[in-house]
Amino acid sequence: MPTVRQAAFDLFRSEGMTTIFGNPGSTELPMLADFPEDFDYVLGLQEAAVVGMADGYAQATGRPALVNLHTAPGVGNAMGAIFNAQANHSPLVITAGQQVRAQMTLQANLTNRDAVLVPQPFVKWSYEPPRAEDVPLALSRAAHLAALPPRGPVFVSVPMDDWDIEVDGTYATHAIDRSVDGRAGAAPDLVQALAERLGDASNPALVAGADIDASGAWDAAVALAERQRLPVFASPAPGGGRIGFPESHPQFQSVLPPAIGPLAEALEGHDLVLVIGSSAFPYYPYIAGRLLPEGTSLVVVTSDPDEAARAPMGDAIVADVRLTLEALLAASPESDRALPEPRPGPEPAGESDPIGPATVIDALSGALPDNGIVVVETPSSTLAVRNRMRVSRPSSYFFGAGGGLGFGLAAAVGVQIAEPQRPVVCVVGEGSAQYAITALWSAVAHAVPLTVLVLRNDEYSILKWFAQMEGVQGAPGLDLPALETADIATAYGLSAQRVDDPAGIGEALAAAISSDRPELIETRVSAGMAMG
Numbered sequence: 001m002p003t004v005r006q007a008a009f010d011l012f013r014s015e016g017m018t019t020i021f022g023n024p025g026s027t028e029l030p031m032l033a034d035f036p037e038d039f040d041y042v043l044g045l046q047e048a049a050v051v052g053m054a055d056g057y058a059q060a061t062g063r064p065a066l067v068n069l070h071t072a073p074g075v076g077n078a079m080g081a082i083f084n085a086q087a088n089h090s091p092l093v094i095t096a097g098q099q100v101r102a103q104m105t106l107q108a109n110l111t112n113r114d115a116v117l118v119p120q121p122f123v124k125w126s127y128e129p130p131r132a133e134d135v136p137l138a139l140s141r142a143a144h145l146a147a148l149p150p151r152g153p154v155f156v157s158v159p160m161d162d163w164d165i166e167v168d169g170t171y172a173t174h175a176i177d178r179s180v181d182g183r184a185g186a187a188p189d190l191v192q193a194l195a196e197r198l199g200d201a202s203n204p205a206l207v208a209g210a211d212i213d214a215s216g217a218w219d220a221a222v223a224l225a226e227r228q229r230l231p232v233f234a235s236p237a238p239g240g241g242r243i244g245f246p247e248s249h250p251q252f253q254s255v256l257p258p259a260i261g262p263l264a265e266a267l268e269g270h271d272l273v274l275v276i277g278s279s280a281f282p283y284y285p286y287i288a289g290r291l292l293p294e295g296t297s298l299v300v301v302t303s304d305p306d307e308a309a310r311a312p313m314g315d316a317i318v319a320d321v322r323l324t325l326e327a328l329l330a331a332s333p334e335s336d337r338a339l340p341e342p343r344p345g346p347e348p349a350g351e352s353d354p355i356g357p358a359t360v361i362d363a364l365s366g367a368l369p370d371n372g373i374v375v376v377e378t379p380s381s382t383l384a385v386r387n388r389m390r391v392s393r394p395s396s397y398f399f400g401a402g403g404g405l406g407f408g409l410a411a412a413v414g415v416q417i418a419e420p421q422r423p424v425v426c427v428v429g430e431g432s433a434q435y436a437i438t439a440l441w442s443a444v445a446h447a448v449p450l451t452v453l454v455l456r457n458d459e460y461s462i463l464k465w466f467a468q469m470e471g472v473q474g475a476p477g478l479d480l481p482a483l484e485t486a487d488i489a490t491a492y493g494l495s496a497q498r499v500d501d502p503a504g505i506g507e508a509l510a511a512a513i514s515s516d517r518p519e520l521i522e523t524r525v526s527a528g529m530a531m532g
């Protein structure tokens with residue numbers, strides 16, 4: 001009869017979860033005993049890095065990723081990253097060790113007393129199997145739930161004495177040998193009605209969201225926009241963890257602003273707004289106004305029932321984004337509407353001392369090969385990255401939709417592990433880099449050839465901008481003097497350098513991108529919001 005461990009690892013194998021992201025403790029060691037050769041264990045030194053790496057890996061592979069944390073304190077440390085994974089619709093199977101069953105009731109040290117409550121409310125499902133024999137089915141259930149829409153993190157707590165218990169082989173085989181597919185298309189009559197509504201509109205617009213990329217619907221989105229001659233906007237940046245439409249396409253207009261009033265103003269003149277693969281909308285700062293311009297109606301297509309239900313306006317269709325877009329495309333004839341005006345190219349970067357983020361971003365655009373991927377967490381220049389780089393390939397841009405810092409650096413390591421053939425650059429603020437800084441060590445330890453570009457402005461620049469917006473004066477804690485990120489990276493074993501000379505940045509980036517080891521370049525930039 002197989003043990004729980006054998007059955008669990010067979011399940012992980014059959015679900016393609018052979019890379020485990022973890023940070024172990026005494027309660028996790030029994031799971032890792034006789035670690036099979038066909039598995040990789042990616043060690044993170046702190047749980048924000050562990051879960052962030054798994055998040056990037058899961059998004060880049062499109063499959064559930066396996067995480068192993070150390071009982072209550074490990075899960076506690078990971079909470080910010082689990083929050084991000086939920087916002088990113090990232091399918092993670094998070095496991096944690098637990099005291100032996102015989103010592104849980106008397107609460108021996110490290111007992112996770114209310115294990116299932118700890119990761120709430122950021123997981124879709126949280127469970128501690130009642131018997132050791134139930135662990136394989138619980139893990140199977142977890143993997144399927146994580147991958148079903150809306151994708152997201154799930155949690156299973158496993159007592160440490162469960163792993164050597166024998167299980168019924170036929171039950172284990174049934175638990176392992178099953179597939180669950182949750183991609184459901186929209187009802188054909190709904191699709192037909194939507195195609196007619198789109199065809200009848202005089203000036204419709206498409207808003208492209210992150211789940212277009214995640215569901216593989218990029219080509220269908222482009223084809224629909226071209227066939228129906230739609231101007232295309234990107235869903236606002238805070239919620240737009242991925243890019244759903246090529247941003248150098250002549251029909252692409254802009255990234256929508258994330259506040260109610262300005263967003264509605266940006267949609268002025270469109271009688272129908274079709275939002276695909278996003279909530280409507282991921283608002284952030286509160287700037288009151290109309291939800292939609294006068295005379296505008298809205299339809300959102302999302303695989304997330306909650307996104308559909310909580311939208312404050314419009315109609316919603318809950319269905320797989322790719323299947324629905326493809327069906328809508330098939331039902332939509334060629335339109336003879338006038339094509340929208342293409343947006344102008346980015347303004348030339350101005351000269352300043354220190355240089356502005358725009359100069360560095362242009363240098364990165366020049367150095368990054370076509371198949372490059374950017375992972376972005378540089379709050380005051382996120383829009384400059386979007387508006388200047390104009391990323392135009394699928395699965396090439398990752399951003400933490402939840403807004404919890406620590407995603408960028410860690411996710412970039414995970415994305416690079418998932419995509420060893422594509423160069424990955426993490427563009428990160430020196431403040432943001434600190435939240436999962438230990439991911440640098442993991443990049444070195446696992447020979448992950450990531451390039452990190454640190455924009456150093458010696459402050460929490462975006463918070464100074466927010467302070468102005470909110471009318472807050474005299475707030476402490478917004479300056480970051482003497483934070484030497486290149487020195488920290490050197491201590492973690494990276495090849496790291498500070499490059500402030502604008503002429504040298506492109507060259508340094510090209511060299512780092514083409515090298516086969518992790519490298520970090522820190523560059524001094526001027527403070528302040530950089531929009532484009």
Ligand SMILES: Cc1ncc(C[n+]2csc(CCOP(=O)(O)OP(=O)(O)O)c2C)c(N)n1
Pocket residue numbers: 080377378379380381403404405406428429430431432433435457459460461462463
């Ligand atoms: C976990 C977490 N803590 C705090 C914040 C609040 N926060 C948002 S942006 C920011 C500053 C980021 O600084 P930096 O990376 O240097 O970028 P800059 O604003 O200077 O561009 C902070 C602290 C957050 N988003 N997440």
